[in-house]
Amino acid sequence: MQVNFTGVDRRIVTLWRVQGLLRVVLFWGPVGTAAALALSARWGWLGASVALLLVALQLVLALVWPGLAYAALRYAVREHDLIVERGVLFRQVVCVPLSRIQHVDTRQGPVERLFGLSQLLVYTAAGMAADAAIPGLDESAAAALRDSLARRGGDDGV
Amino acid sequence: MSDDVEESWRSLEPSALLVNLVPDLARTARSSWPILLAVLLGGGVSGIADLSLILLFFAMSAARTLTHLLTLRYRLARGRLELQSGLIGRQHRIIDPARIQNVTVVQNLFHRALGLAELKVETAGGEFEVEGQLSGMRLADAEALRAALASRVSVPTHGEEEPAAVTELGTLELLGYGMSSGRVGAAALIVGVLMEVIAQVRPSEFTTTLPPMTLLGLSFIAMSVAFVLSALGAMFTGWNYRLTRSTVGIRTESGLTTRRRIEIPWEKVQLVRAEEPILRQLLGYGTLFVETAATGVPNEAGTAAAEASVPMVATAELGEVATVLLPRLNLDPWRAALRLPATRALVRALIGTLFRWSVGLGILAALVRSPWPLVLLALGLGMAWLDWRFQGWALSDTVIVSRMGFPTRYTWVVDRRKLQTVVRTAGPLQRLFSLARVEVWVAGSRVVLPDLMEADADRLFDQLITPLATNPVR
Numbered sequence: 001m002q003v004n005f006t007g008v009d010r011r012i013v014t015l016w017r018v019q020g021l022l023r024v025v026l027f028w029g030p031v032g033t034a035a036a037l038a039l040s041a042r043w044g045w046l047g048a049s050v051a052l053l054l055v056a057l058q059l060v061l062a063l064v065w066p067g068l069a070y071a072a073l074r075y076a077v078r079e080h081d082l083i084v085e086r087g088v089l090f091r092q093v094v095c096v097p098l099s100r101i102q103h104v105d106t107r108q109g110p111v112e113r114l115f116g117l118s119q120l121l122v123y124t125a126a127g128m129a130a131d132a133a134i135p136g137l138d139e140s141a142a143a144a145l146r147d148s149l150a151r152r153g154g155d156d157g158v
Numbered sequence: 159m160s161d162d163v164e165e166s167w168r169s170l171e172p173s174a175l176l177v178n179l180v181p182d183l184a185r186t187a188r189s190s191w192p193i194l195l196a197v198l199l200g201g202g203v204s205g206i207a208d209l210s211l212i213l214l215f216f217a218m219s220a221a222r223t224l225t226h227l228l229t230l231r232y233r234l235a236r237g238r239l240e241l242q243s244g245l246i247g248r249q250h251r252i253i254d255p256a257r258i259q260n261v262t263v264v265q266n267l268f269h270r271a272l273g274l275a276e277l278k279v280e281t282a283g284g285e286f287e288v289e290g291q292l293s294g295m296r297l298a299d300a301e302a303l304r305a306a307l308a309s310r311v312s313v314p315t316h317g318e319e320e321p322a323a324v325t326e327l328g329t330l331e332l333l334g335y336g337m338s339s340g341r342v343g344a345a346a347l348i349v350g351v352l353m354e355v356i357a358q359v360r361p362s363e364f365t366t367t368l369p370p371m372t373l374l375g376l377s378f379i380a381m382s383v384a385f386v387l388s389a390l391g392a393m394f395t396g397w398n399y400r401l402t403r404s405t406v407g408i409r410t411e412s413g414l415t416t417r418r419r420i421e422i423p424w425e426k427v428q429l430v431r432a433e434e435p436i437l438r439q440l441l442g443y444g445t446l447f448v449e450t451a452a453t454g455v456p457n458e459a460g461t462a463a464a465e466a467s468v469p470m471v472a473t474a475e476l477g478e479v480a481t482v483l484l485p486r487l488n489l490d491p492w493r494a495a496l497r498l499p500a501t502r503a504l505v506r507a508l509i510g511t512l513f514r515w516s517v518g519l520g521i522l523a524a525l526v527r528s529p530w531p532l533v534l535l536a537l538g539l540g541m542a543w544l545d546w547r548f549q550g551w552a553l554s555d556t557v558i559v560s561r562m563g564f565p566t567r568y569t570w571v572v573d574r575r576k577l578q579t580v581v582r583t584a585g586p587l588q589r590l591f592s593l594a595r596v597e598v599w600v601a602g603s604r605v606v607l608p609d610l611m612e613a614d615a616d617r618l619f620d621q622l623i624t625p626l627a628t629n630p631v632r
Contacts, residue, residue, distance in 0.1 A: 089585065094579060102172070125282055
């Protein structure tokens with residue numbers, strides 16, 4: 001690979017873990033408990049174990065997956081294009097020519113605000129959804145990148 | 159007309175109400191037929207209540223159309239098309255002619271009886287809507303507005319010169335198109351309706367297990383009716399079909415009751431797609447579609463469709479006609495030897511099929527206790543092999559070609575200048591076999607290329623982005 005990639009802010013791992021734990025506590029925990037009670041009535045401890053095992057798996061994923069996703073996520077802004085690599089199981093490399101960018105967004109949820117992180121979304125004419133997304137950027141870095149990318153002009157190919 | 163000139167606001171013709179109301183109500187009825195059927199057949203509710211509900215449904219639709227038509231105003235101001243409409247919620251839209259992807263002039267039966275026309279202007283913005291829709295202008299006004307917009311951009315101006323005819327379709331070709339369109343869904347629906355009719359008319363004779371011969375007969379009738387309906391539909395929409403070209407773009411005209419004329423400048427063509435269902439291939443034909451960045455002119459059913467099409471093209475002429483639609487096409491995908499997908503992609507496809515089909519067939523095997531699930535599995539694996547067998551791709555300095563699919567063969571030809579984003583993906587099964595896939599995204603469409611070995615996919619990815627960037631990625 002001849003590209004000088006940049007990783008995102010390490011704090012994203014903690015942020016994703018917090019989000020994952022919130023999902024486990026607020027969704028998977030209650031659902032798993034209810035399922036364990038329902039299954040234990042029919043299949044005894046075996047049924048309950050299966051439900052609780054699934055909750056435990058969610059917990060492990062919430063703790064382990066963010067580290068893997070962080071290691072797989074990187075980006076590079078070159079003279080003429082933006083390249084984003086991401087995905088743990090499904091690897092994806094996205095190349096967006098800068099001249100094709102229609103608009104650039106930065107987005108922050110409440111938890112992201114707490115961590116001072118922001119997500120950058122790059123849109124071209126190719127679709128309604130963002131063509132490239134870079135989560136886990138420091139607020140100021142995201143704003144600077146957004147302004148820099150949004151300034152590029154050229155033939156938009158439409 | 160100078161760009162500084164600002165026309166006064168104009169309204170649609172008063173008879174536009176009639177022209178739009180009837181088709182609008184017909185569309186409402188067509189799109190809501192399950193609800194209407196349920197209301198009409200549902201028991202327990204009195205007839206008057208049912209009727210009131212249906213009338214209310216149609217009245218709401220009619221009120222919306224009437225409000226829109228009565229409040230719609232348009233004008234050309236400073237070279238741009240301006241539209242405003244709405245009673246409570248006002249909308250004011252400005253369309254820059256430079257952003258127009260295609261212009262369509264439509265004349266249905268009502269339009270023609272009253273000397274009116276509908277002008278549709280599409281841009282790349284919005285979601286499944288026509289950005290400028292003026293139904294119920296005098297034909298001369300529609301032509302004048304089209305010409306005025308065309309004078310500001312390179313929309314084909316056929317008025318000044320006689321356009322060159324490329325293709326015209328006859329009755330037999332249209333019948334062939336309709337009959338090869340495949341209407342399995344329609345046939346299934348007709349079988350359902352026939353069974354419902356039997357159950358209603360002769361409930362004593364209707365049992366949950368119909369004799370096999372009755373089912374076979376019903377299926378045969380349903381397929382025949384579906385084919386006839388499909389052929390008739392093709393005759394109506396494709397009647398007197400004509401594809402012409404000018405110095406700057408293409409124009410298609412067709413339609414028996416509703417005459418539709420679509421004009422697309424070449425510079426707006428993003429890709430050309432060929433669709434060859436197996437039955438159409440056997441007849442020696444294929445269909446070509448032109449796609450621009452517009453999000454889709456709604457077709458008769460109100461859903462998004464390609465901007466223009468050539469319904470029947472002889473297989474031997476597909477490349478030639480595709481070049482008319484996309485002049486930058488400098489290789490013939492139907493004559494040139496396309497590059498093949500990786501051999502390992504077949505193994506991946508077979509494993510994927512086994513995985514996908516095994517669950518459903520396992521359940522089926524447990525239920526029926528017969529060898530049929532195994533036969534079906536073999537059929538699925540055979541289909542996977544055929545799908546892989548007919549895949550291919552090619553890259554020239556101007557276009558990217560991708561071919562996929564069996565029993566319907568799809569071929570995409572993408573103008574390389576129009577690339578918006580290039581993506582390389584690899585899922586777990588692909589990575590297990592060192593495979594990867596490249597996707598090219600253009601405005602309005604995404605085209606996937608066949609599975610390649612990782613190194614080949616990397617090379618292709620680089621080749622695609624190199625003209626857009628300066629340094630190779632890998």
